[in-house]
Amino acid sequence: MSRQRVFTADKLREECGVFGISGNEDAAAHTALGLHALQHRGQEAAGIVSFDGRLFHSHRALGLVGDHFSNEAVIGALPGHAAIGHVRYSTAGAPLLRNVQPLFADFAFGGLALGHNGNLTNALVLRRQLVEQGCLFQSTSDTEVIIHLIARSRQPTVIERLIDALSQVQGAYALVALSADALYGVRDPLGIRPLVIGELDGAPILASETCALDIMGARFVRDVEPGEVVSATLSGIESIKPFAMPPRRFCIFEYVYFARPDSAVEGQSVYEVRKRIGAELAREAPAPADIVIPVPDSGVPAAIGYAQAANLPFELGLIRNHYVGRTFIEPSDRIRHLGVRLKHNANRSTVAGRRVVLVDDSIVRGTTSTKIVAMVRNAGATEVHMRVASPPTIHSCFYGVDTPERSQLLAAQNNLEAMARIIGVDSLGFLSLDGMYRAVGGAPRDAFQPQYCDACFSGDYPTLLEDFGHGGSADQLSLMLEER
Amino acid sequence: MSRQRVFTADKLREECGVFGISGNEDAAAHTALGLHALQHRGQEAAGIVSFDGRLFHSHRALGLVGDHFSNEAVIGALPGHAAIGHVRYSTAGAPLLRNVQPLFADFAFGGLALGHNGNLTNALVLRRQLVEQGCLFQSTSDTEVIIHLIARSRQPTVIERLIDALSQVQGAYALVALSADALYGVRDPLGIRPLVIGELDGAPILASETCALDIMGARFVRDVEPGEVVSATLSGIESIKPFAMPPRRFCIFEYVYFARPDSAVEGQSVYEVRKRIGAELAREAPAPADIVIPVPDSGVPAAIGYAQAANLPFELGLIRNHYVGRTFIEPSDRIRHLGVRLKHNANRSTVAGRRVVLVDDSIVRGTTSTKIVAMVRNAGATEVHMRVASPPTIHSCFYGVDTPERSQLLAAQNNLEAMARIIGVDSLGFLSLDGMYRAVGGAPRDAFQPQYCDACFSGDYPTLLEDFGHGGSADQLSLMLEER
């Protein structure tokens, strides 16, 4: 018997979401709610650290926020008016509790908790130097490098130490941090990962997306700017921009898949952008079909946009089973296509005898698409025209997204015709990179200085990749210790 | 702090789903898959009993199928070529493991396992008689009455004992049972609850809905007929109809909400019926609006039907959080409308400045509708016109559905105008009972002999209600024992 990972098995996976609040007497409960709204950004572990004016309190657990942070005992053990929280995927191997964030350390100046969305691209190089100097690492997380850099900084204040540490790292980071004195939020100079500021009855909030504000009825204030360090203390919010300021490069894939459709990031409604992507796709890649059906749920907004632009009926041709967990037994070959069937079923009455446009947000390995197309055909569709609401994904991401090896990316290994054959469709169409920029709504792509990070489509990485350039890899970060 | 039950909190709840398979060497694994596909029919407990030719093996657990029946250890401990399974809600109080089905008993003729979807309406009367005769009851389940009636029957064969027992009960039942010799399926004479026959590589299957066949690639054969007793042995499937045969009265609410949209029950696609319901609703209750938005997920098919018939755009104006569990802390009044926000968020960019038709499948207490309407208004909708894809729900169900007291049913206590005011909409429209029958697609409703069980709308109950008629209630079935 073998196990089959079924949940978002064939998607790129955002690795983290962060949340912080200060000046609210139910800080941990609100943080749990915010993390629940950000659950789509990381489903393997969650953690909250609160500060009660004297002590920090921490609870971290493998699993969903609702599994561990929805009962009174846990929330009651996280007292205080300020808290930060984190949801995460683990990048590799068994998820380990010691890697779950927020990380916490006792410094000479007191305690500091830190939650990080993104990924550093020189963590390995820095880690080697720090170990040489006598630093002891507890985790394999790149975030711990920041902790040690803060500990060894000779700067006098917490914020200056934080800036000192961050000035040494490369890569993507949206951070929330909590000290005895302040709640901090930072985005890297390129602004690759999102971070927004909100406010609830006077209490400042930081969150990866606006949906975490909506869940508690908080007001959206503004995005944290790229390279901005925000600190919220009793005397209000202060902002400084201590780093060099290159042009911004927000991750365009946040619009394609990562962010929730009801969020607005970098000033744009994700749902509306996705509908425009679908409309653009209908113009670029029309199809001779009777109905438009989405791969639920991520393909729905683009499919609605496609259907409206193409003036075709939008129908639920695939039904999703919402009770699906991560794994299920596949007892033998006698049970075929189990993985995808646990999550989806074709709606025979809708697709039988019809020519179908099947809309998905992206194609990674193509394995799920292949199974879904077969399922739709078995249910009687006469033609299947697949339309993908993003350009072909052909490069790895080093900024906090879990991408397969290039050898596993369908579009990195095959041309359009070969892909259509593998997936089994009558026709296949991707959105162009320019169409993508049009849908996002600003200027056409500037090839010398693209306005977004679109490296997964273009291979144009906006930062140095020190850890990855010389044959090194993050695997070398693993501890020598296997702990049960 | 108080807890808020958020999942389907304001819906009628089907109480059970059943599955059985015989002649397949992975019987328990297939049963687990079938139950997973039927998970929407009962989410509080699941159980499987297998038979290996010598011994029966049982595992029952509180929680989802995927939580308990997706690992090799559990499935490996359920060997054999035949198995039956059951998912359930508990009707009242703390869910107890001893009430989880399939029930099993050692009879003089050997073992028999039994899973029951539905509810008996004379269980209390029968139980009192049996206890007087020296029977010892282990559970508070009405199904155990059937077990004791089988044990005390003087009939010579298992199937005759089963028929003898069922001839004494009233109410709704779709049963699967497993003895050393055969797999059995029975529907009550009115056919209130669904049960279908499938086939996988020659192995006969019984399941509440066809979606449980699709998940494993099994073929749909036919519905079990009302009053039919099917038995599958090594020599094939046999069918007998031992009971009096009144006209059929299938539960019409299965089409409204209970069944999965990709299932076909009683010969009709649930999705297509729901779209026709939406179209009928658009004709009966048009609205001056810019967009049609569903309450996801149950309102989606009717909203698509409504939008197509009304020629209005279908949009996702409410986004559902799929990670929601059953409960979350509500730390204080400072967090408002928490229940609904854990599960839904209004999509501000879509509804702001627009007149909205909001489509839901049914209204029970109205509490969720009230919160959702407020949320849509807060997000900027200029008008909200609610359209409900069923008639007003004004009577309790005694046939295996968990309905609130009549005093809690919004439509039982208020006229249309009052309901619209409570919910806070600009206009409110329900589908008529005749419109419902039109959408289902057969003849107009025969008031003297309705073709469906529509008692929750009409109060016209198709069976005697012996346990409930004289002020008695199922609460008296509780054991004197509180067990941890």
Added chain:
Amino acid sequence: MSRQRVFTADKLREECGVFGISGNEDAAAHTALGLHALQHRGQEAAGIVSFDGRLFHSHRALGLVGDHFSNEAVIGALPGHAAIGHVRYSTAGAPLLRNVQPLFADFAFGGLALGHNGNLTNALVLRRQLVEQGCLFQSTSDTEVIIHLIARSRQPTVIERLIDALSQVQGAYALVALSADALYGVRDPLGIRPLVIGELDGAPILASETCALDIMGARFVRDVEPGEVVSATLSGIESIKPFAMPPRRFCIFEYVYFARPDSAVEGQSVYEVRKRIGAELAREAPAPADIVIPVPDSGVPAAIGYAQAANLPFELGLIRNHYVGRTFIEPSDRIRHLGVRLKHNANRSTVAGRRVVLVDDSIVRGTTSTKIVAMVRNAGATEVHMRVASPPTIHSCFYGVDTPERSQLLAAQNNLEAMARIIGVDSLGFLSLDGMYRAVGGAPRDAFQPQYCDACFSGDYPTLLEDFGHGGSADQLSLMLEER
């Protein structure tokens, strides 16, 4: 790797202890204490049922009393002024929760809980009859037969039904039972198992041994008499003797090993009897030695008696590790004699260069003795003379004691000389059966009508053995259901 059962692995095992109290507002807490004091009578499971005037409350668990009944949550969920409890070994196979006592049933007259120490010798015959009549059994316990006999009795009162049921059974039983009206205690007509009456501030108590009274400062009142049925109600304690009254046959092995040394059973101090046994053994089987050492802890009283009678020094030549649990890994043959070493270690400084008398209470398989003797020799003892404080154990017990097959009983297969050679001692001596009777202190053994049940030594069984006589065996009592 294989597992090694180390705890009392080579001892006969009493299968149960019972306790009951009525009229005390902390009834469940006192019952937990009483069971803790009786823990030596059964270590695999424990259960308590309380009655609060309206409902019965039950908690049963696999494991020690202190593991499950020492916290407020459990005790708080067992309210009421009356409670009974039970500790047990399982006789065979995996211990199953459904076999854990007290058993409880809802009868026509109300609830009744029952705890049983002993074993019925016609349970299988009765069970077959009851199943034929339509009774459904939930466990493999012989005690459930009594429950069904009560349920089917036509007698008008609880106590008359209880007596009616017991008049049909054979074997050994000391029972405590609890109904809404009374606390009951019964001993079988031969009085094979012990049961005493105590009193704490006016509240009547029933317990297997007096040590359960001492732990809570309760007063010993008297033994329940063989064949006596005691009932404690608000109007006081009543006693009836409804059965035929054969001469009493108390289990003599309770003095040898089962009972705790600080208990008094049937009017005699267990410690003093054991010391007299040791003294008698010194007279019957003297040894040319320097020191007397016990196999701790059960051999200690007899060794003290032996040492005093023989005028030899009593020394701790074996040290017991009190942290030993039931099992430990035995990774390979490279770790020798692991089982016994987990529990005992030879005290080298004491035994080296000395001639040792090694005193144990009994020999069953002889495997532990063999290992201990080797350990003492390895530690440097020059001679080892083993003296056993009971006659050779050569017959199985059918009265609630777990005895190995006769083929596994060392003394049933070998004469004295062969046993000494197998165990590896310089000499071996057992107490004679007459010496045993002398030590217990009454008249010499009456061969035609022995004053005690000494069947394990003599083969003289005091009851019919209906279940065992005709090739039948208790194995046939197993359910057809394997439940996880």
Added chain:
Amino acid sequence: MSRQRVFTADKLREECGVFGISGNEDAAAHTALGLHALQHRGQEAAGIVSFDGRLFHSHRALGLVGDHFSNEAVIGALPGHAAIGHVRYSTAGAPLLRNVQPLFADFAFGGLALGHNGNLTNALVLRRQLVEQGCLFQSTSDTEVIIHLIARSRQPTVIERLIDALSQVQGAYALVALSADALYGVRDPLGIRPLVIGELDGAPILASETCALDIMGARFVRDVEPGEVVSATLSGIESIKPFAMPPRRFCIFEYVYFARPDSAVEGQSVYEVRKRIGAELAREAPAPADIVIPVPDSGVPAAIGYAQAANLPFELGLIRNHYVGRTFIEPSDRIRHLGVRLKHNANRSTVAGRRVVLVDDSIVRGTTSTKIVAMVRNAGATEVHMRVASPPTIHSCFYGVDTPERSQLLAAQNNLEAMARIIGVDSLGFLSLDGMYRAVGGAPRDAFQPQYCDACFSGDYPTLLEDFGHGGSADQLSLMLEER
């Protein structure tokens, strides 16, 4: 309701035991056995780290060794030919998993695991300095100071870094450590805590006591010398003595209570020393009595020695319940003396009507003694003469033993007469400090340079107490983080 800690509640508690083995293919399994034999030295947590030639593997758990390290899954996850292990008490507050040893760290030179028995007396001072320098502490354990000192050492080899680190600490330590290259053992220069070397089929072993050798049939080689650093590599065992060598000061209380009676420490059998202590006590403090009874189990050897010297019968007047766990409910004042009764019961038949000498190893708070004496009197003893097999305990220990505040030490607050009155005895006698030295067997106590650490009796501490001297206390070591 309140909880009562009953297990060794009124004893000084050794805080740790250590074990290590190298060159054995079942290293972790043997370590588990060794820790099981050392369980009396620490019962709140246990941990093992193994090394498989490439990676270190760790498992640490709160609870007994047998609870967590006796199953194949755990041991199988600890592969390798070398392992070290640790059992511990926690000193204060809730036991925390992050404080459980062995500690492990990834250094620039590779991994190192460390287990520590003892306590440092300048850990707080060193910790403050290290935090100032940017070190991040993960635990509140003094042992982590050694880890950071190793990390920051500029020495080239592991052993030189270890020595460099230890040359900066004060206090008591018996250490085992494991690197990729070697197994290390170290005792502090005074040799306060024990550590022995053993050998099993060529594999070197380190253990706190010889009983850990006996359990696996290993050979005792010799004690590690005070101030000695032993390292076992493939090329054999090497020994160096890098520290200044003051006269040795072994903890004399190891003979009184900590060590197991079947162990030999510093060349002497613990059992024989205890018997000599009892004999010395009989000479110093005779009593007019009929029998000698021990407080089991720790008082047994001294009681045997006393009885033999006084020529009085040794009897079991108190019976111990070996199933006692750490806590039990004390539901109300109606249950009196519960704590002690859970563990002991007076043997009425033995003490009634007799004058009793009651022998215990030491008196700390006196609370248990008071309850036991009352229990013995209630059982009918006519006189109770308590004899204590050590001098009065009047000073705290700072070397790894959990001592109450001086205000709680009975002998620190009362003279002999007052103590006798509090405890309720007819007479009370302690062993003199000189008697103690006589029993241990060497020269009389040298008041200027005592041959043992007897600070708990004399107040003569053999090391500086930097952390404790200036009003500072180990409480300041607590982290700012409360982690669930």
